[in-house]
Amino acid sequence: TPPLLFSNKVHFPRTSRHLPQAIIIGVRKCGTRALLEMLFLHPQIQKAAGEVHFFDRDDNYGKGLEWYRRKMPYSFKGQITIEKSPSYFVTPEVPERIRAMNASVKLLLIVREPVTRTISDYTQLRSHGSTASSATSSATSSSKTPPQQPSFGRSFEDLVLLPDGSINESYRPVAISLYHTHMHRWLEVFSRSQILVVNGDQLIEDPVPQLRRIEEFLGIEPRIGRQNFYFNHTKGFYCLRNETADKCLRESKGRRHPRVSPVVVTKLRRFFNEHNQRFYELVGEDLGWPE
Ligand code: A3P
Secondary structure, eight states: OOOOGGGGOOOOTEEEEESSSSEEOOOTTTTHHHHHHHTTTTTTTTEOSOOTTTTTTTHHTTTOOHHHHSOOOEEOTTTTTEEEEEEGGGGGTTTHHHHHHHHTOOEEEEEHHHHHHHHHHHHHHHTOOHHHHHOOGGGGGOOOOOOOOOTTTOOOHHHBBBBSSSSSSTTTTHHOOOOOHHHHHHHHTTTTGGEEEEHHHHHOOOOHHHHEEEEEEEEOOOOGGGGEEEEEETTTTTEESSSSOOOOOOHHHSOOOOOOOOHHHHHHHHHHHHHHHHHHHTTOOOOOOOO
16 A cells, blocks of 8 residues: 555545546656656645546546546645546547536646657557557558558567558557647647646656646646655656655556667657657647657
């Protein structure tokens, strides 16, 4: 059991469950868990346990908002409830459904440099022994796509490149990294000022400045600081610290990535460059990813 202050299962008097006022909508493998756990260091934040998947799964959505509210943690008046379900970002129905719940909700989108994200996603799918059928998006399939073979045991290079050497855009880890193709749907439903783009690579390097931006965006006091982090050299990542305990994210967060041929990395960078520019234009921010 986690130490008390890292747990949200306690029902204090004068607390109740509230629909989230802020949601981490994605992107998968960009540090969504780290972000939620880090925000939970703040005394004004409560987090839902696990991933709720209310808006992206029709069976859950069909259960209604009261079901969703009951998945939320107990919170004091004035606290902000946050949940994270990374597949919200890529599921077309989700923006409109969230708007229907609360048109002034605040949305957090954490992104990483797309080549790193693609490799991270591959690493996770491989660790689950996933097959190509679940790793390939039908929505993004193109006529260029050859019949899919099972991906289990196949190298990154083999999955990411088509036989003619071009990038396999329908390989799910690539399709998800084409951020602008998903982002435009959100901006059709929400104003830009309601969405904060968090730099996931910087959250790894130096979490506090990113968290400061988020505290301001959420309208809460700047409370998360250097004292809340220590670098764990064995893990290679920052771990979290509050008044009572130290906590690193679990082993599945911060996996070792396979070595990818530099030629393929360069090819991917070139491929993503144009898409990154379109994302920067959409959000009005330059994330500075290598070209
Ligand atoms: P890798 O395991 O590929 O390194 P998500 O929670 O969205 O699945 O994201 C997982 C990623 O969070 C990890 O990807 C890791 O790089 C990143 N991350 C960010 N901060 C971290 C931290 N303090 N500890 C562990 N992983 C962190």
